[in-house]
Amino acid sequence: MTSCVHTFKCCGQRVALDVPSGAVHVLSEIAYEILQRIAPPLEPECPTSLRYQLAKYESSDVAEAYGELYALYKEGLLFSEDQEYKMPPTGVVKSMCLHVSHDCNMRCRYCFAGAGGYTRDRKLMSLEVGKKALDFLFEKSGNIHNLEVDMFGGEPLLNFDVVRELVAYGRARERELGKKIAFTITTNGALLDDETIDFINAEFSNVVLSIDGRKEVNDRMRTFVDGSGTYDAILPKFKKLVERRGERDWYVRGTFTRENLDFASDVIALADAGFDQISVEPVVLDESDPLAIRSEDLPRIFKEYERLAREMIRRYREGRPFNFFHFMVDLDDGPCVYKRCKGCGSGSEYVAVTPDGDIFPCHQFVEFMPMKMGNVLDGTFDKDLQKKFAEHGIMTNPVCRECWAKYFCGGGCAANNYKYNGAVNTPYEITCELERKRVECALAIKAAIAQYEEQNSK
Amino acid sequence: MKNVKTLNRSASLIKRAVGAGCGECQASCQSACKTSCTVANQKCARLTKKTDK
Numbered sequence: 001m002t003s004c005v006h007t008f009k010c011c012g013q014r015v016a017l018d019v020p021s022g023a024v025h026v027l028s029e030i031a032y033e034i035l036q037r038i039a040p041p042l043e044p045e046c047p048t049s050l051r052y053q054l055a056k057y058e059s060s061d062v063a064e065a066y067g068e069l070y071a072l073y074k075e076g077l078l079f080s081e082d083q084e085y086k087m088p089p090t091g092v093v094k095s096m097c098l099h100v101s102h103d104c105n106m107r108c109r110y111c112f113a114g115a116g117g118y119t120r121d122r123k124l125m126s127l128e129v130g131k132k133a134l135d136f137l138f139e140k141s142g143n144i145h146n147l148e149v150d151m152f153g154g155e156p157l158l159n160f161d162v163v164r165e166l167v168a169y170g171r172a173r174e175r176e177l178g179k180k181i182a183f184t185i186t187t188n189g190a191l192l193d194d195e196t197i198d199f200i201n202a203e204f205s206n207v208v209l210s211i212d213g214r215k216e217v218n219d220r221m222r223t224f225v226d227g228s229g230t231y232d233a234i235l236p237k238f239k240k241l242v243e244r245r246g247e248r249d250w251y252v253r254g255t256f257t258r259e260n261l262d263f264a265s266d267v268i269a270l271a272d273a274g275f276d277q278i279s280v281e282p283v284v285l286d287e288s289d290p291l292a293i294r295s296e297d298l299p300r301i302f303k304e305y306e307r308l309a310r311e312m313i314r315r316y317r318e319g320r321p322f323n324f325f326h327f328m329v330d331l332d333d334g335p336c337v338y339k340r341c342k343g344c345g346s347g348s349e350y351v352a353v354t355p356d357g358d359i360f361p362c363h364q365f366v367e368f369m370p371m372k373m374g375n376v377l378d379g380t381f382d383k384d385l386q387k388k389f390a391e392h393g394i395m396t397n398p399v400c401r402e403c404w405a406k407y408f409c410g411g412g413c414a415a416n417n418y419k420y421n422g423a424v425n426t427p428y429e430i431t432c433e434l435e436r437k438r439v440e441c442a443l444a445i446k447a448a449i450a451q452y453e454e455q456n457s458k
Numbered sequence: 459m460k461n462v463k464t465l466n467r468s469a470s471l472i473k474r475a476v477g478a479g480c481g482e483c484q485a486s487c488q489s490a491c492k493t494s495c496t497v498a499n500q501k502c503a504r505l506t507k508k509t510d511k
Binding site (some may be wrong): 023083092237282331339364407408 | 478492
């Protein structure tokens with residue numbers, strides 16, 4: 001494997017990422033210029049040719065900057081050698097997206113679930129199927145202690161009685177088996193009331209609240225069945241849930257489409273509405289759909305991500321920060337390298353189960369019947385397909401292996417790859433481009449905050 | 459250093475590969491995305507547990 005350093009400018013910061021080690025360096029102008037011109041192996045002395053190439057700077061300044069870069073090189077934090085990481089597939093399933101409702105009380109224009117039905121009949125999951133699904137998860141989880149179940153749809157609160165029963169069943173079985181389920185839920189909020197809010201806040205370790213940002217954007221996309229906007233109905237409910245939630249995790253989560261490429265304004269609108277845990281993501285739709293993101297939109301989206309990053313830096317300095325899910329990165333700890341290599345785990349560690357009990361590699365594969373892996377009622381499960389999905393990751397993918405953002409991305413979304421390219425291991429370039437820009441923004445924010453904190457500490 | 463500020467000098471993915479890969483962490487798509495990739499914003503379950511104590 002080779003070494004790789006990615007240098008870039010973003011939000012007024014000059015940054016170098018040493019890909020194999022994960023070290024992030026904030027550079028002076030001279031150091032940035034030098035890094036454009038050198039490659040390993042580095043010599044201890046500053047090359048004469050470099051002094052000539054950078055003659056616009058004082059020779060001693062060039063030598064000093066080179067010396068600093070050389071020290072990092074010797075320390076293994078610059079031009080480090082990439083490694084071969086191989087983790088044998090464990091065969092366990094530890095995480096489940098439980099489609100308790102293939103029905104919805106909204107008609108969002110971009111919904112990949114097709115108003116909840118996923119191209120099939122609208123249906124709610126029975127308690128029996130739900131229990132069998134949880135049994136499947138417990139059975140397949142091997143020695144893993146921490147399990148996850150996301151109540152998903154459609155709209156899961158349309159089947160709230162079953163949700164409540166399944167949580168009780170899961171709690172009883174986890175005690176019996178010495179495991180722990182982290183329940184999460186993704187809801188459009190329409191049916192939230194005091195009872196459901198209190199139940200969710202008591203039992204669910206994370207809750208994802210769907211809202212698109214500005215009222216006019218939300219109401220153009222997210223409507224009730226009669227076509228009326230949903231913003232005014234859901235906003236107070238989301239606020240109430242968050243106010244009562246305490247320290248437990250939650251996100252408001254929106255979608256942007258071709259119709260709101262100025263989506264930074266939607267993120268900011270959510271922050272201004274009082275939410276500080278925010279995720280707004282690009283729509284997933286067939287390229288022929290007028291709402292779909294096209295490659296020609298990328299320059300505009302890049303500018304928008306950068307506008308958002310600058311606003312986040314500004315608000316941090318003003319003492320009113322907020323989190324944007326795709327800009328979150330823990331440079332000191334974060335996930336281990338194996339997690340970074342295997343990505344989301346869809347089809348191997350993570351599966352989705354439909355109201356019929358059918359098992360799919362993840363919630364986004366549910367519309368593709370050829371990708372059905374089995375059924376929790378008849379006990380079938382395609383282990384060969386599970387093994388193939390377990391091989392999906394950055395080490396087995398020649399495109400990902402060469403990408404500087406691989407340890408941040410984890411190999412991309414297998415469902416998007418399948419949907420757009422017909423193969424789970426063929427990266428969909430638009431999503432790759434978006435991810436690379438988001439990582440640059442995330443690192444630039446870290447650089448700007450570090451600079452601000454250093455100045456403040458003086 | 460005058461020309462280079464390293465934000466995470468103690469971090470090294472290479473060093474942290476030793477003894478890692480326990481599989482107890484969250485599936486990334488379960489956190490807040492559901493439609494796109496990202497793993498670097500996830501938490502290590504082992505480190506989180508240590509912090510919680």
